[in-house]
Amino acid sequence: KPVAWGYEGDIGPCNWHKYFPKAGGKRQSPIDIDTSATQYDGSFKPLRIHYDSHMCSSLTNNGHTFCMSVNSDQCNLSGGPLEDKYRLLQFHCHWGSDDTKGSEHTVDGHQYAAELHLVHWNTDKFKSADEAIEKNQGIAVLTAFIKAGKEHRGWNHVLSHFKDIKKVQGTSTVNEDFNPKCLLPENQTDYWTYEGSLTTPPCHESVRFIIFKEVVEVSSEQLAQFRSLCVCSSRKRDTGEDEHLVDNFRPIQPLNGRVVKASFQ
């Protein structure tokens, strides 16, 4: 029977290690990026992000975030710090209860309103995502910070399906011509990268994070739509309204001597 975990109370991040021992490991995520301690690495080749847009995907509320599952073998990532080719598996976000918090990684202690994770698995080294998810070098997560600002039209293709997934386990099929590349910042040459973990249980230490320096803007109204998702099926709080899915970010974890590399000087 799967163990319940969440972001507050007894099942919150401080207790994850009791049922998910890797959560207490030495290369956990997220971390704070201290820009004075990052090391420029001139050896990185250009990042190659090739996504097609003719992919059918499904959007689900898994009770911890929304997850857009992608099943196209044409969405590939390679280059940069990566030695192998990785295939897009899903993307999701982390956010807060207001625009002042929500990202998992922080930059010089600054937390953004939300954080986008595009999750890829290593198709050169492993036969399935189920295998890659728990192996070193198995996963690469392209990450973009999100702040409140002007409206992002690309995000509306995803947000327009949110009414179908308000409740947990709600699923909606997305067939329209949508390319997740539109969710990334324009500047895809400046990024930080380090070796970490899944930021939710089971916290496998299998992830290479690639975090773009440029921050993406979405409107405050669009951020409010993230918060409209419900974390529980129909259980009403004693106050009678639905419990909303917010503050689904893990606190930052010890760096333990890891060095964050930068693709830029």
Ligand SMILES: NS(=O)(=O)c1ccc2oc(NC(=O)c3ccccc3)nc2c1
């Ligand atoms: N916040 S995170 O670190 O990006 C993160 C955290 C936990 C995750 O579990 C999975 N599993 C699959 O996507 C998957 C999808 C299909 C088959 C096997 C695995 N991806 C994750 C990403």
Ligand SMILES: [Zn+2]
């Ligand atoms: Zn994530």
